Amino acid sequence: MLPVLLALTLVEIGSGLVLGGFEGSLLQYPSLLVLVPVTIGTAGNLGSILAARLSTSFHLGTLSFSPRDDELLGNALATVALAVSVFPVIGVGAWLLTTLLGETQLAVSTVLLVSLTSGICLAVLAVVVTLVATYAAYRFELDPDDVVLPVVTNTCDVLGVLVLFGAVQVFV
Amino acid sequence: MSVREVAVEAYREALPALGASLLGGLLAGVVLGGMRAELRAVPGLLVLVPALLATRGNVYGSLGARIATALHQGFIEPRVTEADRRLYAAVAAALGNGILASLFAATMAFLVLTLLGWDVAGLATLLGIALVAGLLSGIVLTAVVVTVVFAGYRRGYNPDTLVGPVVTTTGDVFGILFLLVAVRTVLFVGGVV
Numbered sequence A: 001m002l003p004v005l006l007a008l009t010l011v012e013i014g015s016g017l018v019l020g021g022f023e024g025s026l027l028q029y030p031s032l033l034v035l036v037p038v039t040i041g042t043a044g045n046l047g048s049i050l051a052a053r054l055s056t057s058f059h060l061g062t063l064s065f066s067p068r069d070d071e072l073l074g075n076a077l078a079t080v081a082l083a084v085s086v087f088p089v090i091g092v093g094a095w096l097l098t099t100l101l102g103e104t105q106l107a108v109s110t111v112l113l114v115s116l117t118s119g120i121c122l123a124v125l126a127v128v129v130t131l132v133a134t135y136a137a138y139r140f141e142l143d144p145d146d147v148v149l150p151v152v153t154n155t156c157d158v159l160g161v162l163v164l165f166g167a168v169q170v171f172v
Numbered sequence B: 001m002s003v004r005e006v007a008v009e010a011y012r013e014a015l016p017a018l019g020a021s022l023l024g025g026l027l028a029g030v031v032l033g034g035m036r037a038e039l040r041a042v043p044g045l046l047v048l049v050p051a052l053l054a055t056r057g058n059v060y061g062s063l064g065a066r067i068a069t070a071l072h073q074g075f076i077e078p079r080v081t082e083a084d085r086r087l088y089a090a091v092a093a094a095l096g097n098g099i100l101a102s103l104f105a106a107t108m109a110f111l112v113l114t115l116l117g118w119d120v121a122g123l124a125t126l127l128g129i130a131l132v133a134g135l136l137s138g139i140v141l142t143a144v145v146v147t148v149v150f151a152g153y154r155r156g157y158n159p160d161t162l163v164g165p166v167v168t169t170t171g172d173v174f175g176i177l178f179l180l181v182a183v184r185t186v187l188f189v190g191g192v193v
Helices: A002-021 A023-028 A030-060 A070-100 A108-139 A144-171 B003-033 B036-041 B045-073 B085-116 B123-154 B159-192
Strands: none
Touching: A002 A023, A002 A144, A002 B045, A002 B085, A023 A030, A023 B036, A030 A070, A030 A108, A030 A144, A030 B003, A030 B045, A030 B159, A070 A108, A070 B003, A108 A144, A144 B045, B003 B159, B036 B045, B036 B159, B045 B085, B045 B123, B045 B159, B085 B123, B123 B159
């Protein structure tokens, strides 16, 4: 457990460095800082839910790695649909909470745009990462429950910070 | 099942857990947003945030999964008062791993930031914050995980499906909250000494 934990910690320091790289914008606009934990967390959750479902289908033998597989397509579609429903709530929620605390400086549309764009990108990335990790576990005959979940959750954490960084660069 | 049926079922099953962790994440964000003075006072602290939050999820999520498996196999009873050495050993290992990983994160963040030539607080400050935050959030998360898994199991819920959402939600909130407590404590002690 400990070696894996330390390796994952190193990966997370990498995403911390990205956060450190736009610390200026984050400290200037508190709405963006509020977005950080929830964006990382939701990205990780989207990935881990998909990974758990694919892993179960895989154990049940109902999953095939074909682009026309119904289980695969349906689960991928649900991940994107979840992101499209949840991330607008996150954006408006972050803006609303910062406004209630009297600290907001960004327009609600900007925060919404940052959050929704990050969310859609992250859903697509979560699908890709989960598929690649599950397929790799299948090829190397590893139990997807042991390997895929931690890899997907922590990769999605890092991607969450990177995508948020990108969205802030474009929209703020 | 058709693609549409698979998608609708997956969506319905995931939305409640995602909604709960969304609330937790926003709360954690509000605390982080209110920490700007501390983030300015301790350069490098923000770099530590993802590692500390992920450690909470990795360590206490795994503790919850272990307890859930032991319950399913009948190795432990779902009552804190009848807790045996197996449960104590699992909890002690989780606390140890959590604190070690936090200290490791603080050391690595300090080293990398120093190598990059970025502004960074002293190693002792970062280690102190990681230790206090790791210990306090570890104690609370252990209590939450054990209580929720035991109570859920006694009421007939599958502990496996409870662990994930409970750990991500409480891990984010308590992770950031105790980070704030830790920074204030270490800055206070540092100011006095």
